[in-house]
Amino acid sequence: MAEIKLEHIKKQYQNASEPSVADYNLDIHDKEFIVFVGPSGSGKSTVLRMIAGLEEITDGTFTIDGEVMNEVAPKDREIAMVFQNYALYPHMTVFDNIGYSLKLKKTPKTEIEERVHQAAKILGIEPYLERKPADLSGGQRQRVAMGRAIVRDAKILLMDEPLSNLDAKLRVQMRAEITKIHKRMGATTIYVTHDQTEAMTLADRIVIIDHGDIQQIGTPNELYNEPTNTFVAGFIGSPAMNLLEVEYYDGMLVSDEGFSVTLPQGISKQLTDKGYEDKKIVFGIRPEDLHLDPIAMETYVGGKFTTQVEISELLGADVMLYTKIGNSEIVVRGKGSDYVAPGTAIQVAANLSKAHYFDAVTTNRII
C-alpha cells in the first residue's frame, strides 16, 4: 500500500526569489499512475525530490499511508527514483549500478544477478553491463538510471523524464515496458514527462503544473476535452490549441483583425446566459478541429473564416499550416493532401461544437 498525500506543500529555495512550489495539494491513490506535466522550471522535479526526501519541505505536510513523512530519511521511505540527471555511480559498472540497491538489502548474489540481467534485458543494455557509465552514450546512461529504479520492488516509483534521451522507437517500447512493470508491481508511480504521448498513454491522472501551482488534475481525456483554463488548453495537445481573443456579441465571435464566426445557438445561449454579451472572451480551437475539405465546409458553415498561410509543414501523413489573421497565429492540421503553398489565403471551417470558450480575464473555462 502506498497512498501519497501532499497538503499545502511549499518549497522555497534559498537562492530563489519566489517559492518554487507554492501550496501544493495532491492525493495519490495506491497503485495510481500519476504524470506530472508542466513547463520547464515549473516545479515538477522539486515536488518529486521532496517526496523522495532529498529536498527539505519548507512548509506543509506530506504523508504516505497516513504517516507524516516530512522528516523521514530518504532511505527509509522505500522509494525508487529515476533522476533527471541520472546520478549514476561513476566508479561502478553498469551491473553494480543497477544491483547496488539489491546488494544493500543483502539479496542473494544469484538473485541479484538474475534481476539485474532481467532489468538490463528490458532496457536493452545487456551488452554494456561490464562498462562504466562514462563509456556509454547518453541514452544508454539514461537507461541505466531507469534500471536502477525498476530493479527494486519499491512501494513508490518516481521517474523524472526517464525517456527524454531515447529515440522514438525505443521510447514506445519502454513505455510499454513501464506499463507492464506498473501492472505487475503495482507501485504507486509519479512520472514527469514533456512528451504528451507518454503523458496521455501512461497516466491514470495527469497533474498540470505551472509556476509551482497545480492548474488541473484529471484523466487524459478530461484534460484534453475540458481544460479548466487557457493555460491547460494551450499546454495539452500538440500542436497547441489556437487561442484567440475575441469579442462576443449577437451570437458571433469577432476580432478586430477580421476573424469572425457565428456560434451555434446552444453555445451562444449559454454565453449570453452567463453574461458575456459584448464582452471579451478567449476562443480556443484545436488545429485538428479546423478543416479544409469541402464536406467540412458545408457541415460547419458558421465556423468558416479566412486566413493567410505563412508556413506549410509537411509531416508525413499530416500537414501543418501556420496561418495568420492579422497578428494572431492560427495553426491548422490537415491531411497530407491539404498542402497549400505559403502565402495563399485559405478558407477554414471550425467545428465550433468542439471549440472552447474561456473568460478573458480569469482565463477560466466558460464552456
Next chain:
Amino acid sequence: MAEIKLEHIKKQYQNASEPSVADYNLDIHDKEFIVFVGPSGSGKSTVLRMIAGLEEITDGTFTIDGEVMNEVAPKDREIAMVFQNYALYPHMTVFDNIGYSLKLKKTPKTEIEERVHQAAKILGIEPYLERKPADLSGGQRQRVAMGRAIVRDAKILLMDEPLSNLDAKLRVQMRAEITKIHKRMGATTIYVTHDQTEAMTLADRIVIIDHGDIQQIGTPNELYNEPTNTFVAGFIGSPAMNLLEVEYYDGMLVSDEGFSVTLPQGISKQLTDKGYEDKKIVFGIRPEDLHLDPIAMETYVGGKFTTQVEISELLGADVMLYTKIGNSEIVVRGKGSDYVAPGTAIQVAANLSKAHYFDAVTTNRII
C-alpha cells in the same frame, strides 16, 4: 564558409569491442542544416564529438572547407556545441557561462552584456542570469547550454539533443528560434535529436544512423516516402510503419497468420519483374495509410483485411489502435471518432499504393 566532409571516418573506443562509428561518409554543404537521427547508442554523439575535435578520429579524413582537420585543436575549429550532458561551468553564473566564449575573445563588456541578454531572452532564462547552474531546473540548464552555443557566431554549430528536456510548447518555440538563428547566422549546423517533428521541420537533410553506419541521407520527404530499407522505414514516422513479413504470389501478399491483400496491377507487375514471385518480402504500411472509414473501404478494396484490436489509445484528435493478426502487430491510426473497444475485430483498408515493399533478406527497398 564551412563545408564539412567526412571520409571513411571510423571510431573505435578502447573499451568497446566494436567500432562505434564505422566507415562514415558524409558531405555537408555550407549553411546546410543536417539532422542526425538514430537509435540510442548508434554513434551520433560520437560523430559530433569527432567533428568538434573532442574525440580522436581512429581512421579516415575529416575536412572543413577542404582543409584536413583531424589534428587541429578544438579551439581552432571555430565550432560551437551544445553538449548532450550540458557541461556547464558550475562555478560561474548563467551569465558568465553564456558569456565565457565572448570574454575569451576579448569582446567589449557592453557587447557581451547585450549579446548574452539577447540569447537569454530568446531562451527564456533572463530571470536566472545571476544563478549558478546548480540552482536551476533541468530544462533551464539545458537552455543555458544552448545559450552558450548560440551566443557565438561560430561557423559550425553542433547541437546534441538540445531540446530533449524542454516541454512541448517551449520546444516548438525553440525550434522556431533555431530556424531563425540559422537563417540569420548561416552556420553549418548538425543537430542530433530523437524528436521526429524536430527532425522533419528543421532539417535540410536528415542522416539516419544505426550501429555507427549511415542508413540513409535525404530530405525529410525522401526519408518518409522512400525509405531505403526496413530500418529507415521503421524508424521514421511515429507511430512506426507496420512491417509484415509476407509471401508474394499471384499478385497477392499472404502471410501464414491470415493476412492477405491483393496488390494493384502496377505494383504486382514490378514485383514479378524483379523476380519476387513466390518469395518472401516485407510489406510496409504506415498507420495513417490504414483506414477505417466506409469511403476508404470502397476505395481501397484490394487492401482490405481483418485484424483484432488489442489496445485502443485515444490521443486527443487521433485514436491509435494496436491490433494483431496472429503474432504480428499492426498499428492503425484513426480519427478520434474511429474509437473501437479493445477485443473487437475490425476491417481495415490499406492504401496499397502508399505501401512499401522490401526484400526480406537484404531488407532493402524494392518499390
Next chain:
Amino acid sequence: MQTQKLSVREALKVGDWRMKLSAIIMGTSQLLHGQILKGLWFLAVEISFFTWFFARGIKSLQSLITLGTHKQGFVFDKKLGINVLHQGDNSMLLLLFGVATILVVVIFFYQYWVNLKSARKLQELDLYHKSIPTLKEDLSALLDSKLHILLMSVPVAGVVAFTILPLIYMISIAFTNYDHNHLPPKNLFSWVGFENLGNVLGGDVASTFFPLLGWTIVWAIMATVTSFLFGVLLAMLINAKGIKGKKVYRTLFILTMAVPQFITLLIMNNLLNDSGMVNTMLMNWHVISHPLPFLTDGTWAKVTVIIVNMWIGIPATMLVTTGILQNLNQDQIEAAEIDGANKFQIFRDLTFPQILFVMAPSLIQQFIGNINNFNVIFLLTGGGPMNSDYYNAGDTDLLVTWLYKLTIDAADYNLASVIGILIFTLSAVFSLFAYKRVNKMNNLG
C-alpha cells in the same frame, strides 16, 4: 592530403642542406627559415656548451673516473715556523660535479635532438608548402598545445638539480670507499665496485638490518593507514550535515600542524615519560600503580610512536579529505540514499572510493615518506629504547634513523648509501607495483 610524417633520420637523409647543416651547427635551419629567436637560442646553446665543455667539462669527466689523484699534505715552512697546507683533490666534490657534468651533457643532447626535430618539422612544412610558424604562433602554442612545456620546464629543472643530481651522486657513493678511513678533504676515495654491497649484506650490520627493515615496514603501513583512515573519519564527522562550528573544529585540529614538530614531540616525550604527566595522573587516580613504559619498553614504544604519529598525521588528512568531500557529487549520494544506503554504506561505497581515487597515489607517496620518516622517530624517541641485540639501534629505529646515526657518527657514507639503495629499491618496487594496481582499479575512463 594527409601529410606523411618524416622521421628525423629520414629527414636528415632526404632533407635539404639547411637540415643537414643543422646537424652540425644547431639552429641553422631555424635561422634560415626566419625563426630568428629560436635559431639563436639553439646556436647559443651549442656555443656555450662547447665552450664550457672544453674549458671545464672534459676535465671534470676525467676526474670523475679517477676521483682525484692529488692528496692534501702539509709542508714545513721555515719562514712561518709552521707546517703549511697544500690543497689536494676533494673526491667528494669531484664526484658530485662529475655527475653534474654528465647531466649537463645529457641535457645538451636533448637540446640537440629538439633542434633536429624542429628542423625536421620545418623540412616537412617546406615539403608541403605550408607556412612557417611565426614567433608569435610558437609562443601562443606554449599557452595551448605545448602548455605542458611551459608549465613543467622550470619545475622539472628544479627536480633535476635538486633531486636527480643528488640522487645519482648518492647512488654513486655506494660504489666507492667513502668511509671513515677515506674522509675528504685529507684523503681521497676511489671506486670499488660492488664491494660494499657484500659488506652490508654480510657483516654484523645484517643482523640489525633485517629486524629494522621489518619494523620499518610495519611502521610505514601503520602510520600511513591509521593517519589516513582516521583522518578521513574525522573529516566525515566534522563535515557531517547539521554539525555546527565546522570552522572551529577544523581550526582546532589544524593547531597541531602549526606548532613545530620538534616542540610538540618533545612535549609528547615529556607527557609520556615514566614520570610524565600521563603516568603521574594515572597514578594519582590509582588507575595504575607502576608507570606505563610508553617510551622505555620496546613494544610499548612502537605502539606509542604510531599513536603519536596519528596525532600529527590526522589533521593533514582531515584537511585534504575535507577538500575532496566538498567536491563530491551530491547527486550520487542522493541516488544512494534513495537506493536505501545508510550513512555508513554511502561512506563505504561512494565517499571512500572517491577519496581513495584522489588519494591513492599520494598515499603511496606517504607510505614511502613514512619509510623515510625521520622526524617523528628521531624527535620522539631518538630510536630508543636502545636494544642491545642490535648494532647501534633501538627498538623504534627505522632504517633511516639508524642510517642517520651510522653516517653522522661513523662517517661510513658508502655503507649508508648501499643501505639507502636497498631502501630505495624496496620502496620503488613496492610503489610502482602499488601504483599500477591503483591505476587499474581507478580507471574511471
Next chain:
Amino acid sequence: MKNKNKRTRMIVYTILTLLAVVWVLPIIWIVLTSFRSEGGMFVDYFIPHHFTLDNYKMLFTNSTYPFGRWFMNTLIVAVVSATLSTFITVVMAYSLSRLKFRWRGRFLQGALVLNMFPGFMSMIAIYYILKAIGLTQSLVALILVYVAGAALGFYVQKGFFDTIPISLDESAMLDGATKWDIFRTITLPLSKPIIVYTTLMAFTGPWMDFIFARVIMGDNIQNYTVAIGLYTMMTRESANSLFMAFAAGSVLIAVPIIILFIALQRFFVEGMTSGAVKG
C-alpha cells in the same frame, strides 16, 4: 525521527569535542608553558604556578637569539615559497592530469620513485650545488630548495583534478579557451579547497624545518629561520633553561599559520561541481 537525528548529532558532537581536547591539550600545554616562569623543560603539572611574559620578552631582547629577525626571515621565506610552491604543485598537477604529452605516464611513475632516497643523505650534495651557483647562506637558497621540492608533491592535486568532469574542459575548448585559459578559469576556481591544503602545507614547511635550513645557513645566524633558531637553542646546556622561551617561540610560529588557515577557510565551499553535467 527528529529525535534520532538529534541523538546522532549529539554523539558526533561528543566525539568531536573529546578528540579536539586530545588534540588541543598538548598545544594548550605549550601555550601555558610559554607563560610559565618557574621550572624547566619538565614539570609534572599542567597549570603554571607563576605566570610571566618574560619568555616572550626574552625572545625579542636577547641579541644572541635575534628572534624578531628570524621571524621575519621565516615569514618572507614562507610567503614566497608557499606562493611559488603552490603554483608549481598545481601547475604540475594540472599538466599531469589534463595535458597529453609523451612522457606523461613515465613521469608519473618516476616522480613517485624519486623521493625515496633518504633526504638527509642528499643534503650535503644540495649544499654544494647551491654553493656552486653561489647561493648558500641566503634566504633565496632556502626558497629555492623548498620550491624545488614542490615539483614532486603533486599527487593529491592531480587526483583532485582528475575528479573534475572532463566535459568542462571540452566545453571550454570549444568556447575557444586555450589550455592555459582552462587552467585559469575552470580548473583553478574549482579546486579551491585543495589549493588551501597545498598552500597551508607549503606555508608551514619553513616554520618547521630545522635540519635542512641549518645545513644551508651554516653560521649565518642573521639569516636563520625560527625553526633553526629555536632548535639551536636546545643544546644540552640551554635546553632546560630556555625551554619556556622555545614554547613562546612555538606559539609565535603558530600565529601566522593559524591566521593563514582562518583566512583560507572561506575557500572551503561545498558542492563546487554540482550542476555541471548530466550523467
Next chain:
Amino acid sequence: GIFVSNNSASADDKAVKLWVDNKAYKPIVKQFTKDTGIKVDFKIGQSADAQADLKKDPSAAADVFMFPHDQLGQMVQAGLIYQNTKYEKSIKKDQTDSAVQGASYKGKMYGYPYGVETQVLYYNKEKLSADDIKSWASLTEKGKLTTNFAGDGANYKYVPLFMSNGDYLYGENGEKVKGTNFNNDKGMQVLKWIAQQKDNNGVIQSTDAASLNKMSNGKADAYLSGPWDKVTLKKEMGDKLGVAKYPTVNFGDGDKQMKTFLGVKLFGVNAQTDKALNAMKLANYLSSNKVQKQVFDKLGYVPSSKSVQASGDVQKDDVAAAVTEMAKPENSVIMPKLPQMVTFWGPSDALINDAYKGKLTSDTEMQSKLDKLVKQSTKSEK
C-alpha cells in the same frame, strides 16, 4: 680541486673567522683585535656542532672554533684541524696534564684547551649530610638519587663505572683500538651492579629533564650531572643545593671511587685556513690564562689552566671546585677521542639500559653481550 682556497699562509688583513658558543666572548675578542690588530669575524655557533659543520664545508667554516675534545680523532682523520706546533710548549706548561692529553692525538698536539668539564654530584643539603654522600650505598639508603639508567645518555654517565673497577676503554690513554677489556670479571661485576640498581629503592629512574624537576620539588635528593645544570638547580633549590664529588661504589670487593668522563674544551684551527698564523694566535689567546679567568668569571666555564684552577675565585665556587676535583686523574677518565668511539656509544648505551631493565637474565647472556660490545667497538682499521 674546484674550490681552491688561497693557501698562502701569510698574514693578511682579512678577518679571522671565529666560532664560539657565547656572545660573552665578544669583548675579549675586541681586546685581542685592539692588541694585535688582527680583525676577527665573530660568530656564534655550537661547539658540539663544530665537527659536523667543519666536515660539511671546511672552506666556509671558521678559522678558529670551539669543540669538545672527543671530536678530535675524527677531525684529525679527515684532515680538518691544524696541528698546534707553534704554541705547544706553552700549553704543555700552563695546562693540566689531562687537558694536554685531551688536546693531543697520537702524539701530536692539535687543540688549544680552555676548559674542562666533568659530572658532579648535586644533592639536597637538607636531606643528606656530607657523610651520607660519601658512598653510593649510604647515599641511596638515606636519600633518593634520580638518574637515568634506562634511557638515552646512560653510557655517558655509567661507562666510567667500568674504569672505576679497573677496566680500560681503548687502553690506558684511550687511543688503543684493541684496548677495551670490559668483558672480564670486573666488567661482569659492574654490569651486575647496574642490574641490581633496579631494585634499589634509593634510585629513581628518570630522564634528565624530569630529574631536574624532581630535585626542585623535593621528590629526589641527589642527581649526577654536569655544571650546566647548576643555574637551574640553584634557581629552584637555592641554598639547599650542595655540590660534591662522586661517591664511592662497591661492586662486591670493597669501595672504589666512582669515576666520570672528563671532557676537555678546546679551540682548534681549521686546516684549510688561509691565515694560519693569525688564527693560531687567536686560538692561543683565547686559551690563555687571562682569558680563561675572564671566561670563568663571566660564564663559569671551569678552566683547564693549572694556575687558574688553583686560583681562589675558582676554588670558592662550589661547582668549579667539585669539577676540578673530579677532573683529577683518580676521579675521572679522559673521554677517548678515537674515531671508534662512535661504534662504542650506541651499543654501550643499549647494554646499560638492558642490564638495568633486567633484560639480561643470565650471567652467560651478560658475558656474551659484553663480548659483543668489545668486539664491535674494537674492530681495527682495514
